[in-house]
Amino acid sequence: MPIRDRVDLDWKSLPFGYLKAGINVRYVWRDGKWDEGVESEDEYMPMHIAATSLHYGQAAFEGLKIYEAKDGRVLSFRVEENAKRMQHSGRMMMMEAPPSQLFKSAVQRVVRANQRYIPPYGTGAALYVRPLLIGTGSRIGVRPADEYTFLVLTVPVGPYFKSGFTPTKLIVDETRDRAAPQGMGSAKAGGNYAAGMCGTMEAKSKGYGEALYLDAREHRYIEELGAANFFGITPDKRYVTPKSPAILRSITNMSLRTLAADMGYSVEERIVPVEELTQFAEAGACGTAAVITPIEAILFRGKEIIYLPDGKPGPHCTALYNALTALQFGDAPDKYSWTEEIEV
Numbered sequence: 001m002p003i004r005d006r007v008d009l010d011w012k013s014l015p016f017g018y019l020k021a022g023i024n025v026r027y028v029w030r031d032g033k034w035d036e037g038v039e040s041e042d043e044y045m046p047m048h049i050a051a052t053s054l055h056y057g058q059a060a061f062e063g064l065k066i067y068e069a070k071d072g073r074v075l076s077f078r079v080e081e082n083a084k085r086m087q088h089s090g091r092m093m094m095m096e097a098p099p100s101q102l103f104k105s106a107v108q109r110v111v112r113a114n115q116r117y118i119p120p121y122g123t124g125a126a127l128y129v130r131p132l133l134i135g136t137g138s139r140i141g142v143r144p145a146d147e148y149t150f151l152v153l154t155v156p157v158g159p160y161f162k163s164g165f166t167p168t169k170l171i172v173d174e175t176r177d178r179a180a181p182q183g184m185g186s187a188k189a190g191g192n193y194a195a196g197m198c199g200t201m202e203a204k205s206k207g208y209g210e211a212l213y214l215d216a217r218e219h220r221y222i223e224e225l226g227a228a229n230f231f232g233i234t235p236d237k238r239y240v241t242p243k244s245p246a247i248l249r250s251i252t253n254m255s256l257r258t259l260a261a262d263m264g265y266s267v268e269e270r271i272v273p274v275e276e277l278t279q280f281a282e283a284g285a286c287g288t289a290a291v292i293t294p295i296e297a298i299l300f301r302g303k304e305i306i307y308l309p310d311g312k313p314g315p316h317c318t319a320l321y322n323a324l325t326a327l328q329f330g331d332a333p334d335k336y337s338w339t340e341e342i343e344v
């Protein structure tokens with residue numbers, strides 16, 4: 001078992017938040033090519049005051065977690081998918097995105113440089129990796145930049161559910177749209193999250209955890225939360241998740257669909273009318289940060305649809321959560337080859 005010279009942190013109670021930790025790596029695309037990149041301890045980056053990311057929102061990000069396994073191996077999870085999604089975001093915003101090879105080697109490099117911050121197995125904590133792609137070339141007219149910066153930072157994050165796997169309540173927000181039908185919803189574009197803050201804050205002010213958005217054209221179909229996909233489980237074991245071009249393709253959701261099918265659920269990725277909310281036995285939000293957040297109740301047009309009357313996670317979400325996290329931490333055999341060891 002490799003002995004890592006780890007920093008001394010209270011791993012189990014780390015928040016999901018920024019912490020000044022270690023080293024970030026930065027690559028610049030200029031004159032038609034990516035440079036070799038540099039490792040930096042600086043938390044700031046000097047930028048041109050007319051950078052397109054600042055004025056016109058040429059900015060996209062990714063998020064993934066690195067886990068330490070019981071035997072000390074350091075595991076990444078489906079990084080290739082994050083690379084492809086950043087390329088998709090880049091295409092949608094006319095940004096040059098790192099090729100998959102560069103994306104993966106940048107992740108490996110930053111993990112290696114920050115190995116002292118990789119949380120120990122058994123604490124439930126992980127190393128969160130945040131790749132960022134921004135236009136750093138200057139423009140005043142609205143057009144794509146001639147320079148892009150690809151930066152990857154890491155931050156150790158504690159177990160998302162510190163006091164155990166805990167449900168949250170949602171509110172169907174019919175006063176706002178997350179993304180237009182032919183708009184930017186499928187990109188992890190910075191601006192989408194600025195736009196979502198209103199809905200989140202309003203939901204919180206009313207005692208709910210997050211807003212659930214409907215399709216922007218008809219307001220009849222479920223789309224997703226501000227930063228997580230949605231799924232429902234029917235009493236007859238169907239895993240139902242919305243399909244729409246305006247949804248961000250969650251890698252957690254993709255993985256859960258595969259696992260659910262293996263666990264005997266029938267998987268349906270399709271249009272989901274909002275009325276179907278009443279037909280689910282359980283519902284969940286999914287994404288890298290929390291993996292699955294079980295949904296206790298959803299407020300829709302003044303009435304609460306209650307899934308978990310005792311406020312405790314249900315058996316379906318629990319089983320799916322356990323299956324996916326066991327794979328991510330290397331506790332279950334990885335028959336899909338989703339995990340990859342990073343040599344540190």
Ligand SMILES: *Cc1c(COP(=O)(O)O)cnc(C)c1O
Pocket residue numbers: 063188224225226227228229248249250251252253286287288289
């Ligand atoms: C990042 C994100 C998700 C979750 O995606 P994962 O790949 O599972 O982390 C879902 N919805 C939105 C809007 C997101 O930004």
